[in-house]
Amino acid sequence: MLKFTFFISILLLASHLSFSQQKDSTLNLGNRWTNHLHLSASFAKQNYVSEIAFFRNYAFGKSQKFKIGAGLRLNSYWGRNEKQFTSAPANLAKKQALEDTLQISNPSINSLNISILASYQLIPKLSLAFNIDLFGLSFGAKQNGILYASDLSGGQSQVESSPTSFNLLLVDVRDIGSLNSQFLIQYQIMPKLQIKIGFSHYFSEYKTTEIFTQNNDRFRQIFNMAVFGIVKTF
Numbered sequence: 001m002l003k004f005t006f007f008i009s010i011l012l013l014a015s016h017l018s019f020s021q022q023k024d025s026t027l028n029l030g031n032r033w034t035n036h037l038h039l040s041a042s043f044a045k046q047n048y049v050s051e052i053a054f055f056r057n058y059a060f061g062k063s064q065k066f067k068i069g070a071g072l073r074l075n076s077y078w079g080r081n082e083k084q085f086t087s088a089p090a091n092l093a094k095k096q097a098l099e100d101t102l103q104i105s106n107p108s109i110n111s112l113n114i115s116i117l118a119s120y121q122l123i124p125k126l127s128l129a130f131n132i133d134l135f136g137l138s139f140g141a142k143q144n145g146i147l148y149a150s151d152l153s154g155g156q157s158q159v160e161s162s163p164t165s166f167n168l169l170l171v172d173v174r175d176i177g178s179l180n181s182q183f184l185i186q187y188q189i190m191p192k193l194q195i196k197i198g199f200s201h202y203f204s205e206y207k208t209t210e211i212f213t214q215n216n217d218r219f220r221q222i223f224n225m226a227v228f229g230i231v232k233t234f
Contacts, residue, residue: 032059036069040182040229042200046080047223049180049202055117055131065121073115073133075180077204079107085206085219088164092214093173100149102161102206102219109163109204111138111178125188129196132181138163143206149213161206164218176218179203182227194231199224 038053057069085102092098113136119129140163147159167177184198205220 032064033057034059034067035234036071037232037234038073038196038229039232040196040227042202042225042227044223044225047083047202047221047225048078048080049200049225050076051180051229053115053131055115057117057119063121067117067119069117071115071117073113073131073180075109075111075113075133075178075202077107077109077111077178077202079104079204079221081106083107083221085204085221087214087216088173088176088205088218088220089214089216090174092216093220098214100147100213100216100219102145102147102159102208104143104145104161104206107143107204107206107221109138109140109178109206111163111167111180112136113167113179115180119186127186127194129184129186129198130182131184132169133167133179134169136167136177138165138167138178138205145206147208147212151213159208159210159212161208161219164205164207175203177203177205184227186231192233194233196227196229196231198227200227 034057036055040051042049053071053073055069055071057067060066082103082105087099113133115131115133117131119127121127142160142162145159145161146156148156164177167179181201184196186194186196188194201224203222208217211217
């Protein structure tokens, strides 16, 4: 899926760059609505996420420096080697005495989410931006893993799991599923092309086929990653 995502990204970028080179024009100030294509890659500690997103933004005020928008984002996550997912429900998360651990080798999750965005232009060509997933769906292959829990015979068991299918932003440990958020600096390098750098706060989640300790079947991994990408306006 990652290869497919990057292939589609390159095709989309090539088509828009070709158009920009043929017609060098600035944004129409009379039109407060703009469309944006985001392409990025994030990574940290052998965790990787590629992003393709489409946002439609509205500019506020006479200067139109502040923008908010909404759109659709496809995240493709892949983890290399063994990854540890801990109990996800809010009554268990971050409580060491209650948490169990699901270990999965080379996890992979794709999520398609509705997202919102806000940005502010600090100076010409330079902006700060933030975006976050609200809700959506995740999909991916079933994975065999090892569950470590105190009430299991021998303290561990082989289990089957798959990505939690429904994603929902409820804030912090109450979140469900796989969700992405980005804190960014964006710099305009062409009239309709920006580069973006920053960091991503990413939630990835698996659900086991059976319910285990503390009546739980959801396990989560949270991490921060560096983000590098582009934003194409059209």
